[in-house]
Amino acid sequence: MEGFIADHKSSLLFSLILFILIVSLKIIFTSIVRKVGKLGDFNPVRTNLIIKYINIVLTIISIITLTFIWGVNYRDLGVLLSSVFAVIGVALFAQWSILSNITAGVIIFFSFPFKIGNTIRILDKDILDSDNPERDVFVIEDIKAFHLHLRSSKGEIITYPNNMVLQKGVVIISTYKDDEIDADKENI
Known part of the structure; x- marks a missing residue:
């Protein structure tokens, strides 16, 4: 165990910094969205939905950043990701209206009168x-x-x-x- 920690000291440190940063951003964005929701007198269910979207985006960003920190072999990862994105791309193309409705829901939350x-x-x-x-x-x-x-x-x-x-x-x-x-x- 000591050998693993010694060999990957910088990766562990950067991972810890990333974790603290992501948690801080989640707290900051959650409080901002809650304030906007309260000032705009929005339904709490809508506010929680926007917070959920933000958490999903931050989680995806943190996973991508962790792959860079830990130096994952990109050739193997590239094959895996290209296969996954091909399947997701076909599914999203077939369901583009769902994504446009979700995006419109976020826009309506923040800027519609x-x-x-x-x-x-x-x-x-x-x-x-x-x-x-x-x-x-x-x-x-x-x-x-x-x-x-x-x-x-x-x-x-x-x-x-x-x-x-x-x-x-x-x-x-x-x-x-x-x-x-x-x-x-x-x-x-």
Whole structure:
């Protein structure tokens, strides 16, 4: 055991530094996302989903860095990784819409102006009803990783893909806080 430690002293030291750095980054990013979620009044489930994505990315980065630190034989690793990436590439190409919906979910979390409880109209000819404009209004029930849950004026729940929300125009009719203010005015 002493011989192993003596032979790999620098690799062990760099691995320890990497471990401390990754744990520190996870703590920092988690606190930043939680603050953004709290300031933006986001659903805690969405906040935890973004934290999970960040942890996955940091774990992948740490695994790649560890292979460099420990000097893994890249010829053997190259064959293995090329085979794995070929299979993953085919699977991801077949499922590109899933990835685009996840990415759109992250973008919606950080930069989009609507939240759960907002009343919106999506300017999409597939869901617009020209005979009944009231039917075009939806309340956002939930924002998931892949889609939005929208409640129509008739009470129907519609799932709408996140990537389509970024591609189509969205009109915010009222926000959740606007509804609370209107309710307070009615109670006065």
